Amino acid sequence: MIEVALFGAGRIGTIHAANIARLRARARLKYVVDVDREAAVELASKYRAEVRSVDAALGDEAIRAVVIASSTDTHAELIQKAAAAGKAIFCEKPVDLDIVRARACAHAIGRTGVVCLIGFQRRYDPTFVALKQRLDAGEIGNPEMLIITSRDPGAPPIDYIGHSGGIFKDMLIHDFDVFRWILNDEAASIYATGSCLTDPAIGGAGDVDSTAVTIRTRHQRLVQISTSRRAAYGYDQRFEVLGAKGMLQAGNHKPTEVFAHTAEAISQDKPEHFFLERYRVAYANEMEHFFDAMEQDTAPRATINDGVKALELADVATRSWREKRVIEL
Ligand SMILES: NC(=O)c1ccc[n+]([C@@H]2O[C@H](COP(=O)([O-])OP(=O)(O)OC[C@H]3O[C@@H](n4cnc5c(N)ncnc54)[C@H](O)[C@@H]3O)[C@@H](O)[C@H]2O)c1
Missing domain, CATH: 3.40.50.720 (NAD(P)-binding Rossmann-like Domain)
Structure with a gap:
């Protein structure tokens, strides 16, 4: 015990x-x-x-x-x-x-x-894990491009924004980790840009609420990360990998799979509301994995070095956004 x-x-x-x-x-x-x-x-x-x-x-x-x-x-x-x-x-x-x-x-x-596990719970999400396993098994050949969409349903309170370290460290840190984990690759250059499109108070706190980041990897792959603090339809967490033999897409989770077909439209549930719901299973799997790593004395799937690397990318992206230029690493 x-x-x-x-x-x-x-x-x-x-x-x-x-x-x-x-x-x-x-x-x-x-x-x-x-x-x-x-x-x-x-x-x-x-x-x-x-x-x-x-x-x-x-x-x-x-x-x-x-x-x-x-x-x-x-x-x-x-x-x-x-x-x-x-x-x-x-x-x-x-x-x-x-x-x-x-x-x-x-x-x-x-x-x-x-043993030290850093809480990048997306590495334990069943959909993302299944995609990663199929990618690694060669289903679409060598991955060439990765497109990550990451949108929150709404922004946190302004006093939180002011202490969050900025959107790149607060929000995109997960996306930087997903990129490194999915492609098993590192960034060679980063260009990050951002705008304040959803709430001027976020700009007033010195931050942006919408970002577009382009990464060229050491293996010359291309990655695009698109983020927003607002999505009217809920928490939007998707990515797709294009490879030589096809594409793998990881979609949103919905509370149910019920479709309503009427004379007006065909509709279905919106995505699960936010991270506590969307990553409910991921958090549980992550905790189980932590105890597995302890008992087997193995490195967890997301280590302290992964935590440091994601923070380094967030720092570089922040600098790229502020200085309006591509940063070579
Ligand atoms: N992986 C994820 O998806 C995810 C999601 C949410 C939060 N987080 C991270 O988890 C951390 C907590 O976030 P939260 O949303 O639960 O915040 P929260 O404000 O709801 O909870 C933080 C708690 O820490 C307590 N606390 C502050 N100083 C302390 C100290 N010195 N010793 C013990 N307790 C102390 C506070 O009183 C509070 O109860 C943050 O670092 C956040 O970035 C990660």
């Missing part, structure tokens, strides 16, 4: 707590840690866990794993403390907003050799 301490009892922490509880034969949520005591008590009581401080949780030798789902600015310190305490680490993305601090985390993980 793997005993776990969870840091952060907010939106995503609540999802992870439920997924740990699902695996009741393998893992048990022992502690919940949150600076918001009320949130910690509420979540802990749901799973018969206890509320503890960071140091008390890490000081318990029975705790073999930690799940870091607290605010982004806490990740780096918690990763380093947990690594020093020899705990296996599941940490939400991003590792940090600052690349120097993120690299320091990677060094800490490398030094201690603990």
